[in-house]
Amino acid sequence: MTATADAEAAANELTPLADYLGSVLRRLRALPPLDLDLTQAHGNVLAEDVVAPHAFPAFDQAAVDGYAARWEDISGGGRGPSYVPAPSGTPGGRSIRLNVVGDLGAASWRPVRLTPGSCFSVAAGAPLPVAADVVVPVEWTDQGMAAVEIFRTPKRGYGVRRAGEELPAGTLLARAGTYVSPALVAVFAATGIGHVVVRPSPRVVIVATGDELVDVGRGSQPGQVVDANSHALTAAAAEVGALAYRVGICDDDPEGLRGLLEDQTLRADLIITTGGTGTGPGDMVRRILSRREGGRAGPVTFTDVALYPGTALGFGTVGAEEVPVVCLPGDPGAALIGFEVLARPAIQLLAGAEPVFRPSVRAHLLETVSSPAGLREFRPAHVAERRGGGYTVQPLSGGPFTLSGLAEANGLLVLGERVTTAAAGSTVDVLLLDRRR
Structure with a gap:
């Protein structure tokens, strides 16, 4: 048998990646939902659909600074306005003069009504007077205070935002599974929402294993390897949106590893280990976590997956709370690829995010x-x-x-x-x- 044939025969004994991922992800469930204040919801995923309880805008309002008027007055259809010569260069050669009967700002609340030939000076966001159907921009006028001359006639409805024009009450604002972005926070707030039900960000604990590991800040020496993995995987988990905690380095000590993982189940929704997933003499994680005790299989199953780099992956649960644990290889490149194909989808699933895979x-x-x-x-x-x-x-x-x-x-x-x-x-x-x- 040739070397190529040997390699193909060995590969045929490996579990296809798609099959392995399916078997792992089917064992995970999204975290229980939480009702969070809107300011705390950013970065989480909605656990239920969100519907607008109120319209946006909530009332008819000015969209620009200018003068709120009746369009028939400025278009020449009404009887109230007076026509005066326009400044040289003005289209049409004449302007329209209206009486300015008041000022309205964004904080104005008393209802007012326009009468023929009159207008209100308004700020953007101010409620519109009754009967107003156009806002003339300031720059199209002489900016008068008691009376104003209008040099250009906008179309009916210009500068006006009607109540519910953008989002009527009852509008579906976002579906369950949607990531809460800053813009979505603004939409929720504008329609009167102060709390939303979301999936919490998964708490992910990262542990690097191996007697050879030393912490960062020094160079590697024979018999020593700088722990790049736990730092990189903590950053990768945070990039997905998890609350990531780096525990650090755990020696290849059976009782020490078991005790550390048991302790971390109290604050973790997912534990990621790196190193020791192979079958060599120093691969203690696989040996410890897959060991049969009392006739039962170990808490973690290690599988040789048809994945390059890093074929050996582990998945199972630890502790009384049965916290999921993902075991990745010790090579930094293989650990990061393993994170992408296995740990990242697991975090997305726990967070309730859709889709769980990268585009x-x-x-x-x-x-x-x-x-x-x-x-x-x-x-x-x-x-x-x-x-x-x-x-x-x-x-x-x-x-x-x-x-x-x-x-x-x-x-x-x-x-x-x-x-x-x-x-x-x-x-x-x-x-x-x-x-x-």
Whole structure:
């Protein structure tokens, strides 16, 4: 049997990524909803539909600073206005004069009515007088105080916002599963909503494991590896919207690991570990968490998934509260890819967000690439929009294991299990990363 055939046979024993993700995500449920004050709801996901209890605008109001008038008065159809010569250069050669009978600001509340030949000076947001159906902008007038000359005639309804014009009462403002953005907060507030029911942001605890790990602030030495993973995964969890807590480094001590995870269940909705998921002599996480006790399987099941990089992933629950735990590989590149394909969707599901996966596009590949047989590869890449529509994707040098490539990437090129070579010019799938650049 050739080396290629050996590789394909080994890959056939792996669990397809789609099957594995489906089995994991089916075991998770969105967190119980909370009723939160509007100012605290930003960043969460709505747990139920939100309907406007009141109209917006709540009353007829001026949309611009100017003069609220009857359109028939300024259009020449009424009997009240007087016509006077207009300044040179004014279209039509004449202006209209109206009596200014009062001023209205945004805080005005007494109802007033227009009479023929009169108008009110109004500020943007001020309630409109009864019978007003147009607001003449200040710059179209001589800005008079007792009387005003109008040099241009706007269309009927100009400068006017009618009650409920934008959002009538009873309008569906947002559906369950919608992310509460700053703009949506404004919409809720404007229609009289002070509280909304949301899914809380998941509390995610990150633990790095391994006797070889040392904290940041120093260089790696033989027998020592700087813990990049827990810092990177904490940032990744926060980017998704989780409340992320970095516990730090846990040595490969069975009782220490069990005790640490048990303690963290008190403040976690999800625990992420990194390191020790393989089958080597130093892979203690897999050995400890998958150990059978009293005839029962361990709390975490480790699966060899058809994923490149990082085939070994773990998922299960720990503690009396059965808090979900995701176990990712120890290589930093594999840990970040594992987070993207497994931990990130789990966080999204707990948060009640839809969809749980990142958006993807089909892109024109700029460079021929090869991929391991039988594995679904996620490779750092740079994706760009093409003139005239569509996308191009450039794989970044170094492959999926390079941290520098991941740091530069704004997308992940996805090569399926049956793809061993993707030629330049072919069309491929790319996951879009929401990096802020």
